[in-house]
Amino acid sequence: MSRPLRIDAPGYWHHVMSRGAAFQNIFLCDEDRVVFLDLVADCCSRWGFIIHAFVLMDNHFHVFLQDSLGQLSRGMRHLIGVYTQRFNRKHRRDGPLFRGRFRSKVVQSTEYANSVVDYIHRNPVEAGLVTEASNYPWSSASEKALQFGILCEASLCLRDTDAETTMLVYHPSNCGPVWGDATFLKECRAVVNQVPTKATPNVPDGRRLSRPSHHEIVKCIAHAENIKAPYILSCRKAKKHPARFAAMVLCARFSGLSAQALGAYFGVSAAGIRAAVWRFRHSESHRDSIRHLQHIVEEHLAHPRRALDSKSLASSKNTT
Numbered sequence: 001m002s003r004p005l006r007i008d009a010p011g012y013w014h015h016v017m018s019r020g021a022a023f024q025n026i027f028l029c030d031e032d033r034v035v036f037l038d039l040v041a042d043c044c045s046r047w048g049f050i051i052h053a054f055v056l057m058d059n060h061f062h063v064f065l066q067d068s069l070g071q072l073s074r075g076m077r078h079l080i081g082v083y084t085q086r087f088n089r090k091h092r093r094d095g096p097l098f099r100g101r102f103r104s105k106v107v108q109s110t111e112y113a114n115s116v117v118d119y120i121h122r123n124p125v126e127a128g129l130v131t132e133a134s135n136y137p138w139s140s141a142s143e144k145a146l147q148f149g150i151l152c153e154a155s156l157c158l159r160d161t162d163a164e165t166t167m168l169v170y171h172p173s174n175c176g177p178v179w180g181d182a183t184f185l186k187e188c189r190a191v192v193n194q195v196p197t198k199a200t201p202n203v204p205d206g207r208r209l210s211r212p213s214h215h216e217i218v219k220c221i222a223h224a225e226n227i228k229a230p231y232i233l234s235c236r237k238a239k240k241h242p243a244r245f246a247a248m249v250l251c252a253r254f255s256g257l258s259a260q261a262l263g264a265y266f267g268v269s270a271a272g273i274r275a276a277v278w279r280f281r282h283s284e285s286h287r288d289s290i291r292h293l294q295h296i297v298e299e300h301l302a303h304p305r306r307a308l309d310s311k312s313l314a315s316s317k318n319t320t
Contacts (some may be wrong), residue, residue, distance in 0.1 A: 010070035018102040047075030053117045056138040059167030062120045108180030115170035214255040245289035248276040
């Protein structure tokens with residue numbers, strides 16, 4: 001599966017988050033948190049970050065920022081890398097501290113921003129650490145946050161949001177790389193580099209901002225093979241049914257769902273999904289058997305309406 005798309009463009013708002021590897025704590029004392037916030041301030045001056053909200057939990061952090069210079073990746077690499085070095089040196093440990101690359105979501109700077117701030121501020125409340133967000137000292141919801149000098153003036157109007165006043169309910173797992181309306185999604189697609197990627201060579205990056213659902217992928221495959229979608233889900237042995245094998249592999253590659261979620265959808269275990277992906281990667285015959293179906297799914301990513309056209313299906317089979 002390809003990595004989630006990162007949008008490094010000037011002026012956009014990002015919800016950035018990362019947690020410790022194997023859920024280990026990344027802050028062992030208040031001094032660690034001060035070091036981290038000092039590095040955030042350094043990123044603000046060096047990479048043009050404008051901080052609107054943050055919260056530091058024991059094993060993860062959330063930062064809501066505006067990337068004024070389009071240097072999100074470079075700035076976060078500096079923040080996480082330098083903090084890991086200082087943390088390891090202080091606590092006499094080595095190795096990675098964080099779980100892989102950081103996660104980020106582009107946020108529309110209207111009512112969508114309020115919902116993100118509310119989500120960030122309510123982390124300590126949901127964890128049972130405090131009863132009110134303003135009582136947690138390592139959050140932009142508290143008065144103590146002002147002493148670090150990293151919050152912009154515009155953030156003050158967002159600090160009083162709560163679940164009752166926020167119109168939109170936000171959670172990072174419930175949306176793709178972009179949190180906003182259809183117009184904002186279209187705007188993000190326009191600014192993304194259109195050079196094809198290695199994971200989806202026939203698909204412009206702008207289209208990858210909205211992943212196809214597993215239902216759409218199965219529908220494409222069923223239409224191409226002239227069978228019904230329920231048949232793909234009901235037949236049990238993927239080895240004897242190329243359409244089912246293709247659906248499992250291509251859903252894992254393009255839908256963004258976990259192996260566990262796809263296993264529940266196809267009626268198999270998560271290990272069954274991983275096994276199908278492994279066979280696809282290590283067997284040339286398996287790759288050849290679904291190459292035309294992969295092309296059709298990529299067509300759906302780039303041109304949703306054209307992908308199910310009969311002429312398109314015929315031409316895709318002739319090219320393989």
